[in-house]
Amino acid sequence: xxxxxxxxxxxxxxxxxxxxxxxxxxxxxxxxxxxxxxxxxxxxxxxxxxxxxxxxxxxxxxxxxxxxxxxxxxxxxxxxxxxxxxxxxxxxxxxxxxxxxxxxxxxxxxxxxxxxxxxxxxxxxxxxxxxxxxxxxxxxxxxxxxxxxxxxxxxxxxxxxxxxxxxxxxxxxxxxxxxxxxxxxxxxxxxxxxxxxxxxxxxxxxxxxxxxxxxxxxxxxxxxxxxxxxxxxxxxxxxxxxxxxxxxxxxxxxxxxxxxxxxxxxxxxxxxxxxxxxxxxxxxxxxxxxxxxxxxxxxxxxxxxxxxxxxxxxxxxxxxxxxxxxxxxxxxxxxxxxxxxxxxxxxxxxxxxxxxxxxxxxxxxxxxxxxxxxxxxxxxxxxxxxx
Amino acid sequence: xxxxxxxxxxxxxxxxxxxxxxxxxxxxxxxxxxxxxxxxxxxxxxxxxxxxxxxxxxxxxxxxxxxxxxxxxxxxxxxxxxxxxxxxxxxxxxxxxxxxxxxxxxxxxxxxxxxxxxxxxxxxxxxxxxxxxxxxxxxxxxxxxxxxxxxxxxxxxxxxxxxxxxxxxxxxxxxxxxxxxxxxxxxxxxx
Ligand SMILES: [Zn+2]
Numbered sequence: 268x269x270x271x272x273x274x275x276x277x278x279x280x281x282x283x284x285x286x287x288x289x290x291x292x293x294x295x296x297x298x299x300x301x302x303x304x305x306x307x308x309x310x311x312x313x314x315x316x317x318x319x320x321x322x323x324x325x326x327x328x329x330x331x332x333x334x335x336x337x338x339x340x341x342x343x344x345x346x347x348x349x350x351x352x353x354x355x356x357x358x359x360x361x362x363x364x365x366x367x368x369x370x371x372x373x374x375x376x377x378x379x380x381x382x383x384x385x386x387x388x389x390x391x392x393x394x395x396x397x398x399x400x401x402x403x404x405x406x407x408x409x410x411x412x413x414x415x416x417x418x419x420x421x422x423x424x425x426x427x428x429x430x431x432x433x434x435x436x437x438x439x440x441x442x443x444x445x446x447x448x449x450x451x452x453x454x455x456x457x458x459x460x461x462x463x464x465x466x467x468x469x470x471x472x473x474x475x476x477x478x479x480x481x482x483x484x485x486x487x488x489x490x491x492x493x494x495x496x497x498x499x500x501x502x503x504x505x506x507x508x509x510x511x512x513x514x515x516x517x518x519x520x521x522x523x524x525x526x527x528x529x530x531x532x533x534x535x536x537x538x539x540x541x542x543x544x545x546x547x548x549x550x551x552x553x554x555x556x557x558x559x560x561x562x563x564x565x566x567x568x569x570x571x572x573x574x575x576x577x578x579x580x581x582x583x584x585x586x587x588x589x590x591x592x593x594x595x596x597x598x599x600x601x602x603x604x605x606x607x608x609x610x611x612x613x614x615x616x617x618x619x620x621x622x623x624x625x626x627x628x629x630x631x632x633x634x635x636x637x638x639x640x641x642x643x644x645x646x647x648x649x650x651x652x653x654x
Numbered sequence: 655x656x657x658x659x660x661x662x663x664x665x666x667x668x669x670x671x672x673x674x675x676x677x678x679x680x681x682x683x684x685x686x687x688x689x690x691x692x693x694x695x696x697x698x699x700x701x702x703x704x705x706x707x708x709x710x711x712x713x714x715x716x717x718x719x720x721x722x723x724x725x726x727x728x729x730x731x732x733x734x735x736x737x738x739x740x741x742x743x744x745x746x747x748x749x750x751x752x753x754x755x756x757x758x759x760x761x762x763x764x765x766x767x768x769x770x771x772x773x774x775x776x777x778x779x780x781x782x783x784x785x786x787x788x789x790x791x792x793x794x795x796x797x798x799x800x801x802x803x804x805x806x807x808x809x810x811x812x813x814x815x816x817x818x819x820x821x822x823x824x825x826x827x828x829x830x831x832x833x834x835x836x837x838x839x840x841x842x843x844x845x
Contacts, residue, residue, distance in 0.1 A: 277655070278655065279660075280657065280662065281662055281663040281664030282662045282663065282664030282665075282666070283664065284664050284665070284666035284667075285666065286666065286667045287664050287665055287666065287667065288665040288666075288667050288677075289663060289664065289665060293663070294663060294664060297662075297663025297664065298663070301660055301662075301663075304660075305655040305660075306655075327682060327684070387681075388757060388758070388759065389757055389758035389759070391754075391756075391757060391758035392756065392757035392758065395756050395757075399722075400688070400690045401690060401692055401696055401700065401815075401816065402696060402699075402722050402784070402816050403785055403816070405815055405816050405817050406770070406785060406786065406787065406816065406817070407755065407756040408756065408770060408785065409752075409754060409755070409756050409757075409758065411752070411754055411758070412750055412752055412768075412770045413770075413785075415750035415752065415770075416748045416749065416750050416770065416771070416772055416785075417748070419748045419749065419750060419798070420747065420748035420772075420798070423748070423798045446657075447657050447658055447662055448657070448662060448664070465751075465753060466752075466753060466754050467750045467751065467752040467753065467754060467770075468750055468751035468752075468753075468767075468793075469750070470750070480664065481664055482663075482664075512728060514722070516747075516772045516783040516784055516785050517720075517721070517781055517782050517783055518781070519781065520747070520748060520772070617655075617656070617657070620655075622655055622656050623656075624656050624657065624658050
């Protein structure tokens with residue numbers, strides 16, 4: 268389509284923590300500086316900067332893009348902020364891709380930041396204002412309610428149990444034990460998940476990722492520059508994004524159609540015909556354990572209603588045939604929303620370069636995918652990467 | 655590169671850091687107030703709530719009977735065509751038994767759980783659900799697919815708000831509407 272090839276050439280990330288001493292700007296700077304160092308660049312080499320961060324209500328700063336610009340290395344450069352709820356972090360490389368693929372930039376720094384801890388008593392409170400102001404807010408909903416509603420519908424439609432779903436939390440928290448940024452890694456059992464506090468049945472405490480502070484950054488470059496910077500560029504071969512209606516209660520809650528639409532766009536671009544065979548490794552968004560399953564199905568990595576069985580069979584384990592969330596995901600590494608999506612991109616980047624350390628999946632994966640989803644269960648973002 | 659070779663930023667503060675005064679804090683409590691305009695469609699929708707009725711909007715091109723009502727069809731991208739009353743009964747699409755409030759604080763031991771649900775309203779197009787609450791029965795007795803009916807506030811207490819419906823309760827056995835099919839269960843058309 269007349270676009271240039273784009274590669275990821277460097278990455279940086281902070282630890283994900285419940286409450287960071289650092290400000291959002293400082294976290295952004297730490298991740299950005301590490302990303303530049305990882306590929307031996309300085310800020311002078313950067314043509315453009317994009318930044319992803321989720322609701323301004325977390326920080327109480329109603330211009331987060333501008334506020335964080337210093338930490339993202341954007342001063343004096345073309346700079347754009349993007350925000351698509353939980354889908355933000357995987358939209359971040361897409362946004363950067365636009366700049367480089369179009370020829371507007373040769374090197375783009377892509378930053379994602381979230382500092383949720385400023386919002387008290389709990390950042391969940393900020394989510395009240397994503398609901399419709401007159402037809403929904405008077406019922407005082409939380410995001411946990413609508414996840415519980417969606418999870419229940421998913422369980423009912425496909426006859427899946429809470430124990431089937433809990434395996435995802437067990438797997439991801441265990442995977443995260445090998446991730447140096449991890450906030451809530453642990454060796455837990457399905458029984459631990461089922462006996463943890465019931466928040467909104469069918470959702471228990473250990474079905475959910477935590478609130479987190481953290482930042483991540485990548486450097487992306489045009490083909491010519493990427494080949495000069497590294498022997499191991501990881502190509503962004505497909506991007507996809509799609510939004511569904513905010514009338515979320517009028518949709519089929521058992522299947523994320525918007526993820527499928529985004530995936531089809533990315534697969535078409537990457538020339539992928541059989542995603543379950545051609546995608547070797549995936550990092551779907553897992554803020555809740557059932558969402559990993561939901562998203563695997565929307566990504567067409569398995570038939571609808573079958574993702575839990577793949578998990579039970581160990582197919583999605585790090586040493587299985589289709590490793591899913593080898594990083595440890597949002598459930599294990601933590602969930603500073605925008606930064607989580609970019610953490611997933613970084614995990615695929617490292618896995619495809621064979622640089623994931625103890626987390627490295629066997630078999631030299633060549634093709635991977637990261638996906639996120641957000642807003643009122645309506646936004647899908649997908650990136651397909653190849654080594 | 656390997657993450658393990660870098661000194662990662664992000665310094666965890668502990669609860670004890672706050673208790674002992676190692677970390678100083680300051681607080682801001684915004685007191686913002688909004689007066690929202692509801693537009694034509696939601697304005698009429700809520701005015702009908704005050705009368706104890708639910709009204710939808712119909713698009714003749716895609717033939718959808720839409721809740722919440724809207725003055726334009728987002729799929730056909732054209733004006734919608736007419737108002738139509740739908741029933742105040744419906745089917746539970748999904749529900750939860752919530753022990754947390756909107757700000758993630760926990761319900762007290764004596765407070766009953768909240769029962770948020772998606773209810774597909776009879777007379778609207780298939781799948782046209784709204785979020786509302788369930789009530790009047792034990793949480794364990796609710797099931798997906800169960801028929802429910804709105805319990806309205808007393809007329810003098812209604813304000814033209816979504817909360818003019820207190821909750822939806824199970825339809826007592828034997829009084830169920832036999833016209834289960836939705837499109838043919840269309841309500842009376844009004845102008
Ligand atoms: Zn229409």
